[in-house]
Each structure stands twice: as structure tokens, then as C-alpha cells.
Amino acid sequence: MSADTRLEELGVSGLGEVDEPAFTGLAERHRRELHVHCYRMLGSFEDAEDTVQETFLRAWRRRETFQGRSTFRAWLYRIATNACLDLLEKVRPEPATGGEVLWLQPYPDRLLDELPAGHADEPETLAVARETIELAYLVAVQHLAPRPRAVLILRDVLGWPAKDVAELLGDSVNSVNSALQRARAGLREHLPAERQDWTGGEEDAGTRELVRRYTDASVAANIPALTSMVREDVRTSMPPTPGLYVGRDTVVKYWIESGFEGMTGLRAVPTSANRQPAIAYYHWRQQEDAYLPLTIDVLRITGGAVTEITTFHDDQFPRFGLPERLPADSTD
Incomplete structure (x- = not known):
């Protein structure tokens, strides 16, 4: 059965005739794409999980309201x-001064790969999918008020017609179009300057080599080498820990003051998140006789240099499918 299930394809006159196991089976086919949609809206992987569960609960309770005028999806x-x-409306605070989004969480590429193909083979669709899952995009979206944010995502990411968005929000088409223009302007205001001309595409050989050198320098805690690979306006943060550091000198000072310089006992495992290169770091623990999870760096690379480093805590390791530990004889 296709993703665009209609009542006639279900062989019933209404969802009221579908039992709970069958309904759950239909809904589960859309779990990953709904999760990504909620993640774009919320910026938090965990909040998105909770919201998808709430979505399925509401859908089951209101199943008789589905009359087949639109697709089940x-x-x-x-x-x-x-x-x-x-x-x-209930719980989300405004981004902190300086643009920090402390509730930001990464989205593992291995889970993004579960998204239905659809028309992903079309270059424009593929570019939009990659572009709108990047951390820079997620952070910029979080600066928008909730309803304009929804309009932007429904119109520019999902490609919904203005009249459908207006029906969902209980607004007029003119209001939706106006909100979209404001949202696009707000998005541009909060995107990095070089991100305005984003072109997408797979990582090239130069990017892969830069990530390899960055990884080696990080494991060696080689600050001079790392300094040579970051842009002058590099930004680094570590949500949910407050603190946004902007500029090469500021970032290097932070590395030194945090005790990173001279750190030993690190190992690294390559991974990827939000369609960006990422590195999972492990730190030697003598008592455990193993390397245990430490942090994950998600990198944004522009023009052959590291432009942004977003570091996440070790609680993110499980959803990346990363090892719980690395043995003593592991190599980076």
C-alpha cells in the first residue's frame, strides 16, 4: 500500500471500521517522516519522539474524523x-541571547536513511531534504514564532499548497502567504552568511580529507593543527550546556581553558548527523579498562575549513548505534 493511502485503498468506508492493530500498522509506516517533521519544528529529537506518540494517540482517538478528503498521510x-x-505554546523558550538553542539535539543519518524515497532521486528534492535538516537550518528555524515556522516547513519543505496550510491553521490564504514571506525573511536573518548560497551535494574528497585531519588532530589534542583547520569566524557550542564561542581566537582560548590542550587517552569513531560529518570521541577510563563515550562533534564545513562545531554529550551515543565502549587495544 502506498504512502498516500486513501479510504478506498483501505477497503473501508471510514477509519472507524479499522481496529487498533490495523490502525497502528498504517500509522507506523509514516513514523520516521513524521518524526523528522516534528524534529524540524521542535529542534529536539526527544521532543519529536514524544510528539509523534501524541500524534498517533490523537489520530486513533479522532479516527472517525478522517473522511478521505485528503490522504491518510x-x-x-x-x-x-x-x-x-x-x-x-506550552513549554518552548526563546533561543538564548546570541542565538543559542540549548534544546538542540542531533539527528543520526542512519535514521534519516529510513525516510521513504518518494522523489528523492530528483536533484531539487534531494537538495531541499539535505538543506533543511542541517543544524544551521534547525537553529535558524527555532528563532521563528511557532505558526510562521509551521507555514515555512509545510510550504517550503513539504510543498503543501497555501490553501491546505490555511485550512490546517484556520487562516486565510493571504495570511499564510504573508506569514511565509515573514518566515523566509526571518530564516535568512538567522542563517550563516555563507549558508545563504547553500548548494548541497555529497561530501567531496577534500571534505573527507579535512574531516580525517581534524579527527587526527583532535585525538592528539593538537590545538595548533586544529587552529589551522577552522575559519576565522568559527563558532562552537555544546547544547544543552550554555556557551556560544565565536571567532578562532575565542574558540582556541576556550579549548585551552577547558583543559583540552594536552588531553590524552582519546579515540574516535566517524559517524554522521543531519547530513553533516560527525566524530564520536571515547576517553580512556582505567577503572573500566576501556574507552568510554565522551562527546560527538558535528561539523559544518565551508570552503575547505571548519565553520561550526556543535558538540553533544555522551547521552546521544545510543541512538547513533555507536559502541558502548572501545576495548583497550582499539585504534583511532
Whole structure:
């Protein structure tokens, strides 16, 4: 059965005739894409998980309201968007001064690979999919008010017609179009300057080599080598820990003052998140006789240099499918 399931394809006149196991089976087919949609809205992997569960619960309770005028998939997206808006209204704070988004979490590429193919073979669609899952995009989106944020994602990411977005939000088409223009302007304001001309595409050989050298220098705690690989306006942060460091000199000073210089006993495992290169670091623990999870660096690379380093804590390791420990004889 296709992702665009309609009532006639279900062989029923309404979802009220579908039992809970069958309904769950239908909904589960859309779990990953709904999770990514909620993640774009919320910026938090965990909040997105909770919101998808809330979406399925609401959908089951309101199943008789689905009359087949839209696809089952679109109906779920409507419920998910409203669930996100409800959560944002209740608990989401504004980004901190300087643009920090302390609730930001990474999204492992291995899970993004579970998304249905759809028209992903079309270059424009593929570019949008990669572009709108980057951490820089996620951070910029979090600066938008909830409803314009929803309009932007529904229109520019999912490609919904303005009239469908207006129906979902209970607004007019003119209001939706106006909100979209404001949201696009706000997005541009908070995206990095070089990100305005983002072109997407797979990592090239130069990027892979830079990531390799960056990894080696990090494991060696070689600050001079790392300094040579970052841009003058490099930014680094470590959500949910407050602190945004901007500029090469500021970042290097932070590395030194944090005790990174001269650090030993590190190992690294390559990974990827948000369609960006990432490195998982392990630190030797004598009592455990093993290297245990430490942090994950997600890198943004522009023009052959590291432009942004977003570091996440070791609680993110499990969803990346990373080892719980590395043995004493492991090599980087």
C-alpha cells in the first residue's frame, strides 16, 4: 500500500471500521517522516519522539474524523503539526541571547536513511531534504514564532499548497502567504552568511580529507593543527550546556581553558548527523579498562575549513548505534 493511502485503498468506508492493530500498522509506516517533521519544528529529537506518540494517540482517538478528503498521510501531518504547535505554546523558550538553542539535539543519518524515497532521486528534492535538516537550518528555524515556522516547513519543505496550510491553521490564504514571506525573511536573518548560497551535494574528497585531519588532530589534542583547520569566524557550542564561542581566537582560548590542550587517552569513531560529518570521541577510563563515550562533534564545513562545531554529550551515543565502549587495544 502506498504512502498516500486513501479510504478506498483501505477497503473501508471510514477509519472507524479499522481496529487498533490495523490502525497502528498504517500509522507506523509514516513514523520516521513524521518524526523528522516534528524534529524540524521542535529542534529536539526527544521532543519529536514524544510528539509523534501524541500524534498517533490523537489520530486513533479522532479516527472517525478522517473522511478521505485528503490522504491518510496528509491527515497525520496535520495532527502532528498541531501537536507541535501545542507543545511550543506550552513549554518552548526563546533561543538564548546570541542565538543559542540549548534544546538542540542531533539527528543520526542512519535514521534519516529510513525516510521513504518518494522523489528523492530528483536533484531539487534531494537538495531541499539535505538543506533543511542541517543544524544551521534547525537553529535558524527555532528563532521563528511557532505558526510562521509551521507555514515555512509545510510550504517550503513539504510543498503543501497555501490553501491546505490555511485550512490546517484556520487562516486565510493571504495570511499564510504573508506569514511565509515573514518566515523566509526571518530564516535568512538567522542563517550563516555563507549558508545563504547553500548548494548541497555529497561530501567531496577534500571534505573527507579535512574531516580525517581534524579527527587526527583532535585525538592528539593538537590545538595548533586544529587552529589551522577552522575559519576565522568559527563558532562552537555544546547544547544543552550554555556557551556560544565565536571567532578562532575565542574558540582556541576556550579549548585551552577547558583543559583540552594536552588531553590524552582519546579515540574516535566517524559517524554522521543531519547530513553533516560527525566524530564520536571515547576517553580512556582505567577503572573500566576501556574507552568510554565522551562527546560527538558535528561539523559544518565551508570552503575547505571548519565553520561550526556543535558538540553533544555522551547521552546521544545510543541512538547513533555507536559502541558502548572501545576495548583497550582499539585504534583511532
